[in-house]
Amino acid sequence: MTGTPTIREVRAYTVRGGGADYHDQGDAHWIDDHIATPMSMYPEYRQSRQSFGINVLGTLVVEIEASDGTVGFSVTTAGEIGAFIVEKHLARFLEGQRVTDIERIWDQMYKSTLYYGRRGVVLNAISGVDLALYDLLGRIRQVPVFELLGGPVRDELQFYATGARPDKAKELGFIGGKMPLHHGPAEGEEGFRKNIELLADMRGKVGDDFWLMYDCWMSLDVEYATRLAHAASDHGLKWIEEALIPDDYWGYAELRKRAPSTMLITTGEHEATRWGFRQLLETGVDLIQPDVGWCGGITELIKISALADAHGTMVVPHGSSVYSYHFVVTRTNSPFAEFLMMHPTAEEVVPMFSPMLVGEPVPVNGRLKVPETPGFGVELSADIQKHRPYTH
Ligand SMILES: C[C@H](O)[C@H](O)CC(=O)C(=O)O
Numbered sequence: 367m368t369g370t371p372t373i374r375e376v377r378a379y380t381v382r383g384g385g386a387d388y389h390d391q392g393d394a395h396w397i398d399d400h401i402a403t404p405m406s407m408y409p410e411y412r413q414s415r416q417s418f419g420i421n422v423l424g425t426l427v428v429e430i431e432a433s434d435g436t437v438g439f440s441v442t443t444a445g446e447i448g449a450f451i452v453e454k455h456l457a458r459f460l461e462g463q464r465v466t467d468i469e470r471i472w473d474q475m476y477k478s479t480l481y482y483g484r485r486g487v488v489l490n491a492i493s494g495v496d497l498a499l500y501d502l503l504g505r506i507r508q509v510p511v512f513e514l515l516g517g518p519v520r521d522e523l524q525f526y527a528t529g530a531r532p533d534k535a536k537e538l539g540f541i542g543g544k545m546p547l548h549h550g551p552a553e554g555e556e557g558f559r560k561n562i563e564l565l566a567d568m569r570g571k572v573g574d575d576f577w578l579m580y581d582c583w584m585s586l587d588v589e590y591a592t593r594l595a596h597a598a599s600d601h602g603l604k605w606i607e608e609a610l611i612p613d614d615y616w617g618y619a620e621l622r623k624r625a626p627s628t629m630l631i632t633t634g635e636h637e638a639t640r641w642g643f644r645q646l647l648e649t650g651v652d653l654i655q656p657d658v659g660w661c662g663g664i665t666e667l668i669k670i671s672a673l674a675d676a677h678g679t680m681v682v683p684h685g686s687s688v689y690s691y692h693f694v695v696t697r698t699n700s701p702f703a704e705f706l707m708m709h710p711t712a713e714e715v716v717p718m719f720s721p722m723l724v725g726e727p728v729p730v731n732g733r734l735k736v737p738e739t740p741g742f743g744v745e746l747s748a749d750i751q752k753h754r755p756y757t758h
């Protein structure tokens with residue numbers, strides 16, 4: 367392809383305070399208010415997820431500059447360690463290549479990091495590079511990323527909201543509300559009762575038809591999750607999310623068998639690559655939730671989504687703002703999207719990656735027409751202090 371720009375330089379920066387590392391919030395935020403986690407068995411780490419380091423990484427910004435001067439960028443969760451991986455390892459597979467060489471670049475990034483990678487922060491870094499490449503290609507072609515992905519299959523997205531206030535989410539026009547589970551097995555019968563009481567109270571507030579879900583953030587075991595699912599089904603819980611640790615594929619298969627058949631078993635935000643999701647899909651879970659900034663980027667999400675489709679399984683990506691919207695709008699097996707309420711009390715709609723991006727669209731009345739601005743359609747805010755810890 368003559369005339370296709372090549373990649374001139376890859377740069378990686380870190381940024382603190384919200385953004386893609388959405389757990390990196392100030393005090394008194396619903397997202398850090400006694401949420402059940404795998405660390406809840408240790409009383410000293412029960413009240414706050416920041417206490418055990420949920421926000422240690424911070425946001426990674428990847429910028430890719432093409433030979434024609436166009437710059438694409440992305441944000442994900444990976445911070446300084448991600449910046450090191452991008453600058454010192456991954457950049458070599460991009461610089462000098464054509465901006466269209468996305469598939470080969472992904473393959474080389476993945477295979478060259480297998481000896482220390484496969485998932486986790488390495489896949490977050492690979493995802494960041496992949497998203498920045500899609501942003502760059504969209505800007506060079508002057509089309510939104512969803513057009514690079516085959517075009518939209520629906521006119522607009524509809525959203526459920528994740529946060530502490532599903533009752534407010536209903537007033538704001540969302541189709542459902544997903545609450546964090548507050549108490550895990552270590553908090554015994556009292557915690558179990560409180561979990562059910564909160565759900566019952568919320569059901570009373572939102573009425574029978576509004577979706578209510580519980581996000582368990584890897585905090586339960588099969589016994590507790592099964593019991594919770596049965597008790598919660600009396601209050602119309604639509605799904606039980608990420609009940610178990612991501613490595614317990616066998617537990618997910620067991621939970622699928624033992625939970626009420628009407629309740630969806632969902633998970634996947636901490637899973638990565640087509641191989642990880644293959645294993646997850648084989649457990650029989652009903653809905654998978656890859657995070658496009660963590661699972662391998664758009665290039666890998668396309669494969670994960672096709673695999674899920676062949677299993678008859680829905681794909682509703684975890685959070686990830688514009689990176690998710692451009693994908694969801696192009697897939698028939700992604701019928702709705704998640705909106706993470708980043709307002710401290712979850713009572714108002716604010717941009718998910720606030721305060722990092724300019725032009726980040728938000729749902730109005732629970733719906734959004736994905737803007738046609740080239741690339742992912744956002745810019746990094748000029749007010750953001752970015753730091754480049756490494757060069758190459
Ligand atoms: C609310 C959850 O604990 C977590 O912070 C976000 C999440 O898992 C989700 O949006 O899904």
Ligand SMILES: [Mg+2]
Nearest residue numbers: 581607608635
């Ligand atoms: Mg979740």
